[in-house]
Amino acid sequence: MKKFLVILLSCYFVYGLAVSIYIFYGSDSSLPVVYKGSAADPELFMTDRELELSQEFSQIKNIIYFLRIPLEWGAYLAILIFGLSNAFEKWAKKRKFFIVQTAIFVFFISLFVRIIYLPIDIYSYKVSVAYGVATQSMASWFKDVAITFLVNLIVMTIVIATIVFLLKKAKQKWWVYTWLLSIPFTVFFMYFQPVIIAPLFNDFYELQNKELQSEILELANEAGIPAERVYEVNMSEKTNAMNAYVTGIGSNLRIVLWDTTLEKLEKDEVLFIMAHEIGHYVKNHLLLSLLGSIASTFFGLYVSNRLLQWSLNKWGENLKIHSQASFAIIPALLLIFSLLTFVSTPVSNVISRYHELEADRFAIEMTKDPDAAIGSFQALTKAGLSDVNPPTVVKWLRYTHPTMLERLIFLESFRNNSQ
Template sequence: MKKTFFWWFLGIFILYGVIIAWYLFIGANTELPSQYKGTAADPTTFMTNEQLLLSSEFSRIKHLIFFLSIPLEWGIYLVVLFFGLTVKFRDIAKGTMKISVGRTAIFVFLLSGISAILSFPLDYISYKVSQAYHISTQSFHSWMRDQVIGFWLGFLILFLVVSVIYFFMRKNEKRWWFYTWLVSIPFIIFMMYIQPVVIDPLYNDFYELKDKELEEEILTLADRANIPAERVFEVDMSKKTNAMNAYVTGIGSNLRIVLWDTTLNKLEDDEVLFIMAHEMGHYVMHHLYLNVLASIVLTFFGLWFGSMVLRWFVKKFGKVFHIKGVSDIASLPALLLIFSLLSFLVSPIANAISRYHEHAADQYAITMTEDADAAIGAFQQLTVTGLSEVRPPWIVKVFRYGHPTMLERIHFLETYKE
């Protein structure tokens, strides 16, 4: 059974990879429609031939890595189930710890460890590709440090979540999902509150914006938008990447306006102001809170549907995989597989909503700044620096893009200008 599963999965994975690669590199139509040629959205008007070639290569390779990483994650959970690792992890945890919390910690650590090991090659390839195309400037030591921080942070969060889920499972195998959802509400809000001041600084150094004149202009924009900010933060992302970004995040006293130093180094001040006005638009239109509300709603339906699928899975395959019941910690890989599948299926809808919000923020920003040239220049520079595609393949837009394509964004701004 193990060998049969392994060869079937490997064959399907390779076939899937070949089909996706063919689509991305050959089959997908990314040619710019004739009505956009010669406009500000035409990459030939602001990118060199070399940049166009590198953009096409880099984007397709990164898309391929993304679409390979999804079934790889599912495959890891299936390997843990089919090869009996979930039972071995449960037995090791039982033999090591007497209390249930300790056993959960051991099990989650072993599962997280095997996932990290099996995912590492593709993560490393992604890192090396970004380096080869001069997007990443991060040393291997720094990259590994982030990987280690990410592992322990992910382990801690997963341990807390799993502890709550299986505590309620042991209390009530049919209603555990509802009690878990109730507990998740303050947890989601808490994570949004602490992320800017606790989690983000684990990866990068934050400090007050050095350019005080620009900071004053940004704070003036914030004041016009009724955003209670007293300072603007700069983060030293140039140690890791050439890409650019900015954001407004957090709630209450933990609200932060943040600029990557790469954005400051590569954009003119008026272009930076448009980018910041865009980010402020998210805050003004309550997108941060809408995202929290959406997370709460999706968590409700995800837990509810996931509980039904898990109950069916254990009833159907419990004996095959030696899972004693829904509340058996050995069912965790199956539960994570179910959640991962649900997340993937919902992602096109989530991305579509996100693109709508991003377009609304673009509209807000151009209304506030009334500088279409600066806005267009900012998006063109973002395209060049990140080696982005102006018109990505359709399937990439659906599953990867939480923003409108650069073609759509620049065309909107050019239309506004006219």
């Protein structure tokens, strides 16, 4: 165990050093010369101090992201190798009911991973506050962490209980039945998330500016969105960043604006942002995301099953996992899920960036106001201290949206072509 711990910490140190060298010295996020003086040139819409803060903030956040990735893997490995998985299972099985046993086991696993994450998450929070992006108090931040932990505990208990039950009853086909059950669960979650989960973190209320609401609903009606009202959310209590989104399905479909967006953008800029979000609905991105999630879950579970069987055959005895249908196997499965999610991230990000660009194109064609569009993205860059042209690896792994360079150059090209 000591040898494993030394190797694990040594690898993490070397990895962290390599990441820091790449972010600070091996990557180039400067604006290409050809775009100097364009709408994407941050020197035209940011002060020298804002440019300095943006570079520092982006570099620190990128390092935090990369340092955070292997912590989950290390946590699951430690649980398996140090025998914690078997200990957690013994404590859980002192209770009578299977669902209670599952909840106890998931609680210990989740708590262990949460503790591993906590120092770097606190540092990330403090960095965001120090750079003026976050405005949330420490007490409020811890409250959100606790709510997230409890929500994940409930969801994970249901998921893990289902998987362990199917591992017992259908050893070879458990992953097929898990996938089939995941479909209605995913749809159910998408339907109720806007009205049950989201309000746990923030207050949602009908948009106070009735004139703006009328114009947004007019855009929605023109695009065929069956929305009856626009919601405002009090994000200014937590951040200076801006955002808006369309979420939910069926009768729970919602158009949501952060109050920071309303405070910092002009009306025409807000309308462009909303046209972008409406574009996601019109282009069926919500449905495509749902179908993509269902498809990726199928392949992910299939690969996970193969990797799990291989791992058990190779290391099962050493890890004292004597049965496939036991709680002790769950950390191995969660480790596999996490690794597969990481490997698939660049692909899912490419798809997401394509959808975002489609929504940008829809919004500019709908509003025909490139100046407002450019102004909105420049304001978003300033408020979030975003990197206009992030390093390539960072873009692959972190960016679900096109870079601000790509978005602003696209909008400027549209403006030039329309003149």
